[in-house]
Amino acid sequence: MMYFWVASLVLIVICAVFIFLPALKRRENNDQVLRDELNKAFYKDRLSELKEESNEGLVEDQQDLINDLKQSLLDDIPSDKLQQRQQALSPWLILVPSVLLMGVLSYALYAHFGAAQQVKAWQDVTNNLPELSKKLMQQDGAVLTDQEMQDLTLGLRTRLHYNPEDATGWMLLGRIGLANRDTGTSVGAMKKAYDLKPDDQDIQLGYAQALMLSQDEADQEVARNLLLQLTKQDYVDIRVFSLLAFDAYERQDFTSAIKYWGVMQQMIGPNDQRYEMLTRSIDNAKQQMSGSKANQASVKVTINLGDAVVLDPNAVLIVSVHHANGSPMPVAAARYPVSSFPLTVELDDRNSMLESSKLSDLDSLMVRVRLDSDGNVATKQGDWFGESKVVKIDEPVNITINQQYP
Structure with a gap:
């Protein structure tokens, strides 16, 4: 926080210098000196003109004109009171209040609109x-x-x-x-x-x-x-x-x-x-x-391809376990990339479709296998498939893919 006060005071001093600088450089009585010099020059020029006019016979009362000219010069000299007022009006009477006002106003505006408390908390x-x-x-x-x-x-x-x-x-x-x-x-x-x-x-x-x-x-x-x-x-x-x-x-x-x-x-x-x-x-x-x-149950499935099957390299192998009654809704299912055949895969409770119906809850089951060629499990047209007979939960399953959906 000390750095803030030091920096702000330095800025105020710099601003004060810019305010004081014009006043400090001003020459004292500069206007009065210029006026006196101008009046003297005018007086001398007028005397020369009167002398020439008198020699030419154009002026009769030369001395009266000279007296009037002297009186005019005296009238142009400021009075003592005016000079005292000008000297009494010191520039410090304006400069000092200006600097004080600038400092007070700056800190007041920062206190209202600034973030002094937040900055202090941050520090x-x-x-x-x-x-x-x-x-x-x-x-x-x-x-x-x-x-x-x-x-x-x-x-x-x-x-x-x-x-x-x-x-x-x-x-x-x-x-x-x-x-x-x-x-x-x-x-x-x-x-x-x-x-x-x-x-x-x-x-x-x-x-x-x-x-x-x-x-x-x-x-x-x-x-x-x-x-x-x-x-x-x-x-x-x-x-x-x-x-x-x-x-x-x-x-x-x-x-x-x-x-x-x-x-x-x-x-x-x-x-x-x-x-x-x-x-x-x-x-x-x-x-x-x-x-x-104790509760873990799994189904090991060995899959073979029929001789008539034309294998699509982009196809996906879908293996699903169903109730023994052949219900279309699978109890468990898994998807595998197509590789060499015969292929053996194993499904367990981690492949169950529903938490309430697990693979280990089955006593007997049947397995279906399909080569899905379009990536959409809902469409079957042209896909090759095979299915097993009903087996017990602990019996191995062998399936040959040899049928095709119309």
């Missing part, structure tokens, strides 16, 4: 940035209030505006995005930090954590690779295994999730209060794994 936040940054680094933003988050974001953006090569600043901004579940901000900021310092383990971890929030499978795969690279370091942060375990659990890879949680238990020891929580997570994953194995 206070910038000065408080180191303390807020330290708090965020220690607690991962868990104890920061909403206002502190806003202040920290403002301060960091100001700092990064003037120093865009600050990798730590970008990492902190990314952590704020993580705390606010702002995927765009967190991924963008962490990527900038990673581009600046790709070997920094804290930045690698933060970038992976941000990418885990993305809905893009490619981003999540990059995050997994970063985390797996971190597991090969001499020192591994426990959060690396926590993220890997969470990701594996979300992907229903319960075996990997159990392995990572077990590693975390070894790192913290049984006396840590988190040990029991990890035990419960492992037990839950084991239950999920045993339940999915």
